[in-house]
Amino acid sequence: MSKYDSSKIEKKWQKYWAKEKMHEAKDGTGKTNYMLLTEFPYPSGNLHIGHWYAFALPDILARYLRMNGKNVLYPIGFDAFGLPAENAAIQRNINPRDWTEQNIKFMTQQLESMGTTFDWAREVRTIDPEYYKWTQWMFLKFFEKGLAYRAKTAANWCPKDKTVLANEQVVDGCCERCGTVVEKKEIEQWMFKITNYADRLIDDLDKLDWPNATKLAQKNWIARSEGALIKFGEIEVFTTRPDTIYGVTFIAVSPARAKSLKISEAAQKYVQDNEAKTTQDFKDLKEKTGVYAGLEVEHPLTGEKIPVWVSNYVLSDVGTGALMGVPAYDERDLEFATKFKIPVKEIKLEDTKAMIALVEDKRVGRAHKTYRLHDWLLSRQRYWGVPIPMIKCATCGYQAVPEKDLPVELPKLDDFLPADDGRSPLAKATKWVKAKCPKCGKDAERETDTMDTFVDSSWYFLRYADPNNKKEFAAKDKTQAWLPVPMYIGGAEHNTMHLLYSRFFTKALHDLGYVEFDEPFLARRNHGIILGPDNQKMSKSKGNVVDPDIEVAKYGADTVRMYLAFMGPYEQGGPWNPGAINGVHRFLNRIWDFFDGKGAKVKSDESARLDYAFSNAIKKIGEDIQNQRFNTGVSELMKLLNEIESYKLETENYKLFCKLLAPYAPHLAEELWQEVLKNKNSVHLESWPTYDQASLSGREVGVVVQINGRMRDTVHVAPDISEGDLKQMVFIRAKVKPHLDGKSLEKVIYVPGKIINLVVK
Ligand code: ANZ
Ligand code: ZN
Secondary structure: OOOOHHHHHHHHHHHHHOOOOOOOOOOOOOOEEEEEEEOOOOOOOOHHHHHHHHHHHHHHHHHHHHHHHOEEEEOOEEEEOHHHHHHHHHHHOHHHEEEEEEHHHHHHHHOOOOOOOOOHHHOOOOOHHHHHHHHEEEEHHHHHHOEEEEEEEEEEEEEOOEEEEOOHHHOOOOOOOOOOEOEEEEEOOOOOOEHHHHHHHHHHHHOOOOOHHHHHHEEEEEEEHEEEEEEEOEEEEEEHHHHHHHOOEEEEEEEEHHOOOOOOOOHHHHHHHHHHOOOHHHHHOOOEEEEEEEEEEOOOOOOEEEEEEEEOOOOOOOOOOOEEEOOOOOOHHHHHHHHHHOOOOOOOOHHHHHHHHHHHOOOOEEEEEOOOOOOEOEEOOOOOOOEEEEEOOOOOOEOOHHHHHOOOOOOOOOOOOOOOOHHHHHHHHHHEEEEEEOOOOOOEEEOOOEEHHHHHHHHHHHHHHOOOOOOOOOHHHHHHHHEEEEEEEEEHHHOOOHHHHHHHHHHHHHHOOOOOOOOOEEEEEEEOOEEEOOOOOOOOOHHOOOHHHHHHHHHOOHHHHHHHHOOOOOEEEOOOOOOHHHHHHHHHHHHHHHHHOOOOOOOOOOOOHHHHHHHHHHHHHHHHHHOOOOOHHHHHHHHHHHHOOOOOOOOHHHEEEEEEEEHOOHHHHHHOOOHHHOOOOOOHOOOOOOOEEEHOOOOOOEEEEEEEEEEEEEEOOOOOOOOHHHHHHOEEEEEEEEEHOOOOOEEEEOOOOOOEEEEEE
16 A cells, blocks of 8 residues: 555545535435524625635534434635625726625635535525525515614714614724724615514523533623613603712713703803713723713702713713713712712612602603613625615615515616715615606605625524525425534624524514514534744734645645644644644544554454444544534544554444544545445444443543643543553643643643643743
C-alpha cells in the first residue's frame, strides 16, 4: 500500500457519496426523522475557519445519528439578502445579485470540500423568488391578523447606511454594521407585533433544552416587569415598587415625554438638546443630566405637590416614559436626587399589593406589566431585500397584494443606491412601482421598502421540510414529520434576535393554524469561536487568519475536521494551533500505516484486554459524540489505537475501528473500509457497533485531576492507562483546558489510578 494521500481519496469519495445520493433525506422511511440544524451561511464570499467549525463538527453528530438508525436531514442553504452584500456590491460597482450568486457558487464548492453530509437536494436560498414568495405570503397572513401593521415611530436611523435599524441592530448607540452613531427619526414603518407574544416567549422557555445563558438573554431582552401604572396628576408613571409611593420626592420624565407637557423654556431647551440621543440601556449612560420642568403635580394619595424634572435617565420607550422618584429606595433616583439636591424621604414601606388595591380604589392607578421588548420594525429603505407586498392607493390606503400575484419580484435596478432623503431605492424602478389598487382598481403605487433580512431567516427551517412545494411554504404533514427541530447548533451571537424572531414566527404560524407546534427548536447548543494562533480574534489586519482552503490543501479535510474536533470543548472554541493540527495529521497517517499492516506487532494474546479496549471506545466515543464532546471522542480514538497497535488483529477488529473512525474522518474511513477491507458498501451505511457491557464492568477507576493542587475534574479510565494517554485525555477536558490555556505546564505528577496533578504557571 502507498502513503496516506488525502488529495487522492477525498474528492473520490465525495463524488461517490453524491452519486449514491447517500445524504438525501427521504420522507416516510419509517425511521425516526432527525433534522440536525445549523445556521445557514450568509454568502459573504469565502468560507472561513469558523464555517468549518459550525458545519463540519455537527456533521460528526449527523453521521453518528445515521449509524444509530435515525433518518437524518442535515440541511444547508444561503441567507442571501442583506446589507453587507449590497455594500460590497456598491464598493465593487457590480449588482448585488451577481455578487451574491457568484459567492454562493464559490462557497458551495468550498462547503463540498468539507465532506459533510449536507442534503443539497433540499438547499434553500432566501433570494429565490420561490422562497421569498412565502416570506411575502407570511407577511400578508400576519397583516390580515393585525400582526403586521404600520406605525409612525421614532426609528433608529443610520445616516451612513441610510436605513432604519431594529433596536437589536443598535449596539451602544451605534449601527451594528458600520459603527456610525445612530439618530432618531420619525418615520412610518411596517412593524410586526411581536409584543403580543412577550409572555409566551418568556414562559415557554421552560419547555426548551437550551443553554441557560441563552434563555436568560431572551428574558432580559424581553424584560418583563410587573408593577402598576399610577397617575400623578396628568403624568402617569410606571413603577415596580408601588410600596414605596409615600417616599416619592420627585417625578422624572424623558425628553420625548416632556414635549407634551407645559414646561419652562429652560426645560424646552434641554428637551431639544437631548431628544435625539438614544439611550439603549442605563449602562450606556455616562452622566445623568436633567432640569426642573417648572411644573408640579399632585401626589395621588397625600395631595402633596411634587416637582417634575426632565432627565436623560428616563427612557422614552420604557413604561410611560415617566417615573416616580424614590431616592430612599432606588439607587438611580438617589444619584439623581443627590446631584440636584432633591430631598430624600424615608418611610415605612407598605404592602404592595395593598397599594395597588388602594390606587385602583381611588381610580388613580392599576396593576400593569411592562416589557422592554418592542414591536419588530421590519421596513428597510434598501434594495437588496424582499419587497413588502403592499400597494398604496390614494383612496383606499394600504392594500395587500392578492395572493395569486405573489411573488412580488424584486425589480432589476442599475442604480440601487439609497437616496439621501431616506426614500427606498425601489422608488427608482418607476415602471415596477406602478400598480392597480386591488380594491378600487385605480392607479396606485407599490410599497418600496424591503424587509429586514431577519424575516427571511425566521422560517427557513420550515422550508427544509418541503423545499420544492409550489402550493404552500411546506405541507403540514411534512413540517409535522420533520419539526420541531430536535437540535439546533449555532453561535451565541444569535441568542436574542434570530432565535427570538424564529420563535415568534413559529408561534404566529401555529396560532394561524399552519403548523402544529409552537416552538421551532427543542434543543439548542452554542459553539465557541476559533481564535488565531496568537489567541486573538482572527482579523486581516492582525494577519492571524487561518484559511481553511490552505489547510485542506496541506492536510486534507479529514485532518482539518478532526483537528477542529480535537482542539477543545465545542462550546468553548479556542486558539488554532499549527503544531496540534500536525499532530492530528500524524495520527491519521498512523491509522493508515496500521491498516497497511505496518503497525501490527504480534504480542501475547490477551483477548480480554482487547475486548475491553474496544467496548470502552465504542461506549465512550458514542457518548461523547451524542453529547457533542467531540474532543474527548478523538482522544478515545487515539487511546484505542495506542492500545491495539501492538496486537495481531482479526479483520473484524479492523472493521470495528473503521466504524468508530467514520464520523470523524469520513473519507479515510471509507477508503480503508472499501479499498483495504474490501467491503462493497459504504462504511457510512453501517450501524454503530454495540459493545460488551460485561467486558467493561469492574475495569475502570476514577482518577482525580488537580491543577496546582486544586481538584478540577475526575476521569474514568482503565487502571493501567499510560501516563501519555491519560494526559492527552485530560488536557482537552472542558473543566481543565481553560486553566491551561495561555499558561505553561511546569510539571505533571501522576499517582497511577488515583491522582494526576498538573502544575502550571
Ligand atoms: C419607583 C421605584 C422604587 C422603582 C424602587 C424601583 C425601585 P426595572 O426595575 O428595571 O424593572 N422606571 C419606570 N419607567 C422608567 C423609564 N421610562 N425609564 C427609566 N426608568 C424607569 O424598571 C422598573 C423601574 O424603573 C420602575 O420602578 C421605575 O422606578 C423605573 F425602590 O418606581 B421604580
Ligand atoms: Zn383604491
